[in-house]
Amino acid sequence: MPAVTETALASLYPQPLWQWFAQICAIPHPSKHEQALSQHIQAWARDQGLSVREDKVGNLIIKKPATNGFENRKTVVIQAHLDMVPQKNSDKVHDFTKDAIEAYVDGDWVTANGTTLGADNGIGMASALAILGSSDIKHGPLEVLLTIDEEAGMTGAFGVEPGMLQAEILINTDSEQEGEIYMGCAGGVDAEFTVAAKWQAVSTSVKAFNLSLTGLKGGHSGVNIHLGRGNANKILARFLANNAAQLGLAISAFNGGSLRNAIPREASVSLTVAAEKHSQLQQQVADFEALLKQELAAVEPALKLSLTATTTPEQVLTGDVQSTLINLLNVCPNGVMRMSDEVEGVTETSLNMGVITTKDNSIQVLCLIRSLIDSGREQVESMLSSLAQLAGAEVKFSGAYPGWKPNPDSPVMAIVNQTYQDIYHKEPVIMVIHAGLECGLFKKPYPEMDMVSIGPTIRFPHGPDEMVNIKTVGQYWELLLAVLERIPAREAC
Incomplete structure (x- = not known):
């Protein structure tokens, strides 16, 4: 197995995302034990001068003003979950509440040494934080919602209340196949x-x-x-x-x-x-x-x-x-x-x-x-x-x-679809996923919010063979940034 180093991850493209993912791997965050990572992110956000609050169940809401010239765009919330699935091989000595994830590069993939990697949903979380920390990415008013306990009961998503968010559009980052756009999911x-x-x-x-x-x-x-x-x-x-x-x-x-x-x-x-x-x-x-x-x-x-x-x-x-x-x-x-x-x-x-x-x-x-x-x-x-x-x-x-009922007329899905075709000159696959994305739960407090889900290619999530494809992380990043730049203006009152 190659040496496990944060430097190896942080040198990958896109560097801001992978630098954040290396930090995420270094801080234990299995379901029910996200507080250390949450506190690290809150301290960082305050140092950046960003508005950050923790709601009563432990979700984080971080807000960033629009970049110059994009102040009139619709507000977007980028959403990910803080926790990861703690699974390991029987011969692996690892305490998920205390030990860092030993992530390493293996050819075209990033994986972990005998444990789950936490790319689900650490890559999505890292992308949101990288955008918050950027000075050159174009976007309108931005909110980032990081929920707790998604993998063990969706406690965070159940706790999201009306009025917490001002966004009209939500981009969920918990999908696991590049080239697919998700517009619905299963309930359970x-x-x-x-x-x-x-x-x-x-x-x-x-x-x-x-x-x-x-x-x-x-x-x-x-x-x-x-x-x-x-x-x-x-x-x-x-x-x-x-x-x-x-x-x-x-x-x-x-x-x-x-x-x-x-x-x-x-x-x-x-x-x-x-x-x-x-x-x-x-x-x-x-x-x-x-x-x-x-x-x-x-x-x-x-x-x-x-x-x-x-x-x-x-x-x-x-x-x-x-x-x-x-x-x-x-x-x-x-x-x-x-x-x-x-x-x-x-x-x-x-x-x-x-x-x-x-x-x-x-x-x-x-x-x-x-x-x-x-x-x-x-x-x-x-x-x-x-x-x-x-x-x-x-x-x-x-x-x-609840499940997330598909809306084939979703405006943000149309934007993501067209943006993908413009960048990669091929059509993405519009999908419904047999997994429990949090979007269905967000529809209760925010029934009019327009939602879509995208992400890189992750193989074998929830198991110690979990891996994420490096090239697709770059593709996901490019798509996300291009979509943010194409978000339309707010309708005049």
Whole structure:
């Protein structure tokens, strides 16, 4: 791996953007822990003589006057989120609340050493801050909105209130494919199953093991959900459904995934088996791994199923609870529910079984439902409610957020479209994204605000393979600046 240095990043084009991104990487900012980065930005903004305020939930609003000659233009707000997804490889020692992101240049890409990079949405944030710090970029009255907690619940976007912003146009910077302009996105809701835990003493003459699945790609549960990647939680549930009763396995813990909006890359089950069936268990694990490598060869070439001896637990789940859990996990839908009829190639409705956590009194399963249409989301909610009732489990739905309804007549989308064609002499793709951009939530306090979303090419967001293409960052920057220069004048009162 090349040396990790801020200098290497800061020398890339465009330098003001990459200099800011290097600073962002140096300051820990996972979801729920954005304060250090927020304070750094506020101090910098005040030093620049900019108006900056932190609202009651922690969002930042920074304002900059228009450059000379652009005072009569419509006010624009450039929007990004402060937080990043904290994901790492199992062998990587990293504390996201304390340690800097070790970003480095790898050919045409910038990536990180064993962790998520935070290009989602650090590049967008860096572009906004670079424009605020510039003296030669032409723009009208400008506002920058940096929201908190986008990745873990959209707390910041929910907290945006009427009157905070004066802008008529919002440019969201959280898209992840150069050459695509986004004019709509999916809404979503969290679904949490709870299976009440009952425990029994461990039988004598057993051996204890930890069965773990690692090496999966994971990724964004919206952007990557249609790619057929393995879900570690579902795969281990499949193994248990096929082998637990036959081998007399007893589960003491099932834990997998770490975020509801990331496809689980790793999961593990702690279990016991009768000593005389130890060899049979080993063989079943080996056979299942071979089967997975055959089935998922194209999408998960690095998957690994491991069975390691461990200390015998004091208790295991009772048979009825274990049966309920395994059947629930095995039958629960996961992945693409339906593709869109209106937007070719875009997922309409999906479900991600994101996190399984074993506690003393319960096993909790956290899923994220996404859909471009409310009825699609409601259908999956109904399915999960029926599943919970059949299984004797409980399910609760929370944190629902709306989608962003496409407006094909959007004036700012037309400006971005034409500007892209003028710069690159080709047409961009007008898209709706199966991910939860914050624009839908902004429409509630600002229903008349005209919105568009653009960004550079980011691969594998929400996973430790995350990378951003260097050339497309420059293209995104050039497009953003050209659009700001083309924003029309305000209508006369």
